[in-house]
Amino acid sequence: MSQSNNKAMVEGLVDRLVCENLKVLVPYESARRLFAASDNSQDAQVPVWLNANESPFANDYELDCDRLNRYPDCQPSSVIKFYAAYAGVNNKQLLVSRGADEGIELLIRAFCTPGQDRILICPPTYGMYAISAETCNVGVEIAPLNNDFSLDIDAIKSFKDAVNIVFICSPNNPTGTRVAAEQIEQVLEHFSDSALVVVDEAYIEFDLQSTFAPRLTDYPNLVILRTLSKAFALAGIRCGFTLANEAIIHTLLKVIAPYPMPEPVAQIAAQALSANGLRLMNEQVKAIADEKSKLKQSLQILPGIELIGDDKANFILFRCGQKQALMDFLVSNKMFIRDQSKQRNLANCLRITVGSVQQNAQLLALINQFYQTLGTPA
Numbered sequence: 205m206s207q208s209n210n211k212a213m214v215e216g217l218v219d220r221l222v223c224e225n226l227k228v229l230v231p232y233e234s235a236r237r238l239f240a241a242s243d244n245s246q247d248a249q250v251p252v253w254l255n256a257n258e259s260p261f262a263n264d265y266e267l268d269c270d271r272l273n274r275y276p277d278c279q280p281s282s283v284i285k286f287y288a289a290y291a292g293v294n295n296k297q298l299l300v301s302r303g304a305d306e307g308i309e310l311l312i313r314a315f316c317t318p319g320q321d322r323i324l325i326c327p328p329t330y331g332m333y334a335i336s337a338e339t340c341n342v343g344v345e346i347a348p349l350n351n352d353f354s355l356d357i358d359a360i361k362s363f364k365d366a367v368n369i370v371f372i373c374s375p376n377n378p379t380g381t382r383v384a385a386e387q388i389e390q391v392l393e394h395f396s397d398s399a400l401v402v403v404d405e406a407y408i409e410f411d412l413q414s415t416f417a418p419r420l421t422d423y424p425n426l427v428i429l430r431t432l433s434k435a436f437a438l439a440g441i442r443c444g445f446t447l448a449n450e451a452i453i454h455t456l457l458k459v460i461a462p463y464p465m466p467e468p469v470a471q472i473a474a475q476a477l478s479a480n481g482l483r484l485m486n487e488q489v490k491a492i493a494d495e496k497s498k499l500k501q502s503l504q505i506l507p508g509i510e511l512i513g514d515d516k517a518n519f520i521l522f523r524c525g526q527k528q529a530l531m532d533f534l535v536s537n538k539m540f541i542r543d544q545s546k547q548r549n550l551a552n553c554l555r556i557t558v559g560s561v562q563q564n565a566q567l568l569a570l571i572n573q574f575y576q577t578l579g580t581p582a
């Protein structure tokens with residue numbers, strides 16, 4: 205069979221068999237996928253990645269290979285024990301998974317019936333809630349944030365009995381805003397007998413006082429998502445946590461893979477959560493906070509730039525009239541930040557991850573150069 209015939213046949217077969225709800229979907233445009241092509245050119249300029257809210261720090265870990273011939277524990281006990289202590293919950297209120305992203309998917313698979321149930325999201329927010337729902341053939345309802353990025357409580361409440369899960373992100377990506385505790389409490393109470401309320405705390409180390417982890421005992425329907433990808437500087441190992449009451453965790457364990465956590469991941473996570481690991485994380489969070497306020501001050505004084513939202517996480521969001529020209533100029537200099545302008549209410553908005561001292565200086569130099577060549581407005 206010729207190659208082109210074979211290709212046509214495979215495509216025909218895929219078209220016939222693929223799940224109906226997947227036909228319209230396109231793969232998630234992760235920060236990494238978006239610029240993959242820009243990463244392999246020959247010239248000497250080192251690309252700077254400030255587009256995925258990763259940590260600029262790459263820390264060292266040790267690996268013990270003695271157990272690599274064995275399947276790993278489904279829920280490695282040292283990781284569970286250390287994270288439970290760190291988060292102030294008990295071991296049975298905790299699930300470890302391949303990133304918080306897998307936690308999102310497990311929640312949808314365990315608590316939403318495909319083709320029937322729906323989730324509620326509050327955009328502008330993290331994209332994976334809707335994407336996970338769509339890949340599972342679960343509907344997505346929307347209660348947009350208010351103009352000040354607070355929750356629209358009345359809109360959210362109107363979905364009582366219409367949704368199985370409400371996703372709230374705090375600090376919110378990409379606005380950097382914290383959702384007021386009273387608002388989260390209102391949502392938890394309103395849905396207490398009808399839906400899970402998932403508070404995504406991926407950035408909580410940058411705003412630790414606002415965590416809802418101590419409230420698990422107050423609210424049966426509260427679920428909290430955490431990750432080692434941001435403050436812990438371990439996006440590369442894919443390790444996240446779901447905190448919830450025991451019956452919820454028990455149900456998630458029904459849908460998780462039998463061996464989701466590779467042994468090296470468990471070893472590295474345990475080291476990151478040791479006393480030394482936590483100390484290092486706290487130092488790095490402080491360093492990022494210092495850099496964030498310096499970066500904000502420098503951006504604020506530029507005439508073309510308006511800071512948007514807040515700075516409760518490790519990134520800065522801003523609006524800029526020359527958004528596309530600035531983006532193109534940065535990309536041509538191998539400086540990658542994230543375009544958020546397609547999100548609701550975020551026209552012309554770009555998001556910068558706070559990087560290392562040197563990376564931030566490079567970014568500022570480029571932005572200043574961009575505005576100089578434009579000519580400063582009178």
Ligand SMILES: *Cc1c(COP(=O)(O)O)cnc(C)c1O
Nearest residue numbers: 303304305330377406431433444
């Ligand atoms: C980065 C991020 C995640 C994903 O975390 P992983 O553990 O890397 O899967 C989840 N939620 C939000 C809001 C994020 O920004």
